[in-house]
Amino acid sequence: MNAPVVARPSDLQALKALMAERSSVHFVAGGTDLLLSGRQLPSTGTLVDLSGVDGLSGIDLRETDIRIGGTTTVAAIEMHTGLAMLLLALTQAAAECGSVQIRNRATLGGNIANAAPAADLIPVLALSKARLKLLLPGGASDEIALEDFQRVSGALIAEVMLPRQELLPHSAFAKLGSRGDLTIARINMAAMAEFSDNRFGLVRLAAGALGPRPIRLVRAERVLRDQRLAPTPLHLFLEALSVDVDAAIPGRVSRLWKRRAVRGLGLNLIARLCGLSQRDPLFDEVL
Numbered sequence: 001m002n003a004p005v006v007a008r009p010s011d012l013q014a015l016k017a018l019m020a021e022r023s024s025v026h027f028v029a030g031g032t033d034l035l036l037s038g039r040q041l042p043s044t045g046t047l048v049d050l051s052g053v054d055g056l057s058g059i060d061l062r063e064t065d066i067r068i069g070g071t072t073t074v075a076a077i078e079m080h081t082g083l084a085m086l087l088l089a090l091t092q093a094a095a096e097c098g099s100v101q102i103r104n105r106a107t108l109g110g111n112i113a114n115a116a117p118a119a120d121l122i123p124v125l126a127l128s129k130a131r132l133k134l135l136l137p138g139g140a141s142d143e144i145a146l147e148d149f150q151r152v153s154g155a156l157i158a159e160v161m162l163p164r165q166e167l168l169p170h171s172a173f174a175k176l177g178s179r180g181d182l183t184i185a186r187i188n189m190a191a192m193a194e195f196s197d198n199r200f201g202l203v204r205l206a207a208g209a210l211g212p213r214p215i216r217l218v219r220a221e222r223v224l225r226d227q228r229l230a231p232t233p234l235h236l237f238l239e240a241l242s243v244d245v246d247a248a249i250p251g252r253v254s255r256l257w258k259r260r261a262v263r264g265l266g267l268n269l270i271a272r273l274c275g276l277s278q279r280d281p282l283f284d285e286v287l
């Protein structure tokens with residue numbers, strides 16, 4: 001039976017040396033996708049266990065950007081209070097990734113590299129204009145935009161960088177799955193906005209699970225921009241969300257229910273974004 005050689009480098013230097021000297025290198029971090037989803041493990045080459053590599057995990061809130069190491073666990077993201085102050089949507093997305101056990105193992109780099117359409121962290125990272133610091137197969141480094149990352153590139157995601165100038169003051173995440181809790185998203189949505197004195201300024205919205213990558217909900221963004229938080233703009237926002245979903249998945253059977261479901265999800269997202277209860281009477285007037 002073929003099997004890969006397993007390597008467990010303990011620091012970045014040893015990892016880089018491995019990547020420079022071995023020709024076929026595969027990575028495993030938390031193993032929640034690679035080992036649990038039943039996907040085929042590589043049968044040859046070197047399987048590098050990233051979980052013990054010193055210097056690849058951690059959250060650093062810098063003046064110019066937020067840096068999150070590639071092997072930082074989803075639980076660490078969920079629990080980081082400083083990060084929540086700056087980008088609550090990422091905290092909320094992390095808190096809704098699987099169970100406690102999954103979050104304790106699952107990593108940010110694994111979520112990005114696995115690139116599932118329903119991955120919960122990616123829509124937030126996309127809205128934040130995330131950049132990735134990569135280690136390339138030969139051992140060199142590179143930096144690219146999140147949307148330029150190719151899953152099969154063989155590159156290691158060493159760090160995720162979120163430029164602070166791209167973040168808007170309010171952000172939120174919401175998802176809808178086949179059950180209320182511990183569910184894979186059928187649709188997820190992230191929002192980032194300026195919101196003060198009951199009025200929106202700039203608004204950015206992205207949805208996951210509608211295609212291979214998150215899509216921007218441009219019509220809904222336009223409708224909400226510079227509007228008051230009031231029934232009429234919210235009603236127009238929901239109409240625009242349905243149109244955005246129609247445009248994203250034309251001809252797909254799921255379009256019929258997703259274009260309706262996205263409206264409820266949209267209101268959950270607005271409630272989170274504006275710090276309201278989902279049962280606020282404002283929402284009764286809209287639906």
Ligand SMILES: Cc1cc2nc3c(=O)[nH]c(=O)nc-3n(C[C@H](O)[C@H](O)[C@H](O)COP(=O)(O)OP(=O)(O)OC[C@H]3O[C@@H](n4cnc5c(N)ncnc54)[C@H](O)[C@@H]3O)c2cc1C
Binds near residue numbers: 030110
């Ligand atoms: C029961 C269950 C529930 C789940 N629920 C959710 C959920 O609600 N939301 C959600 O988004 N996901 C969910 N997942 C998926 C999974 O937990 C996440 O995608 C997780 O973030 C993957 O990280 P990992 O470290 O476990 O990846 P691994 O399984 O270790 O690796 C996954 C892939 O990424 C590659 N990889 C890992 N790290 C790196 C790196 N630093 N650089 C380059 N490539 C790398 C590996 O080679 C592999 O191809 C769930 C999984 C399970 C089993």
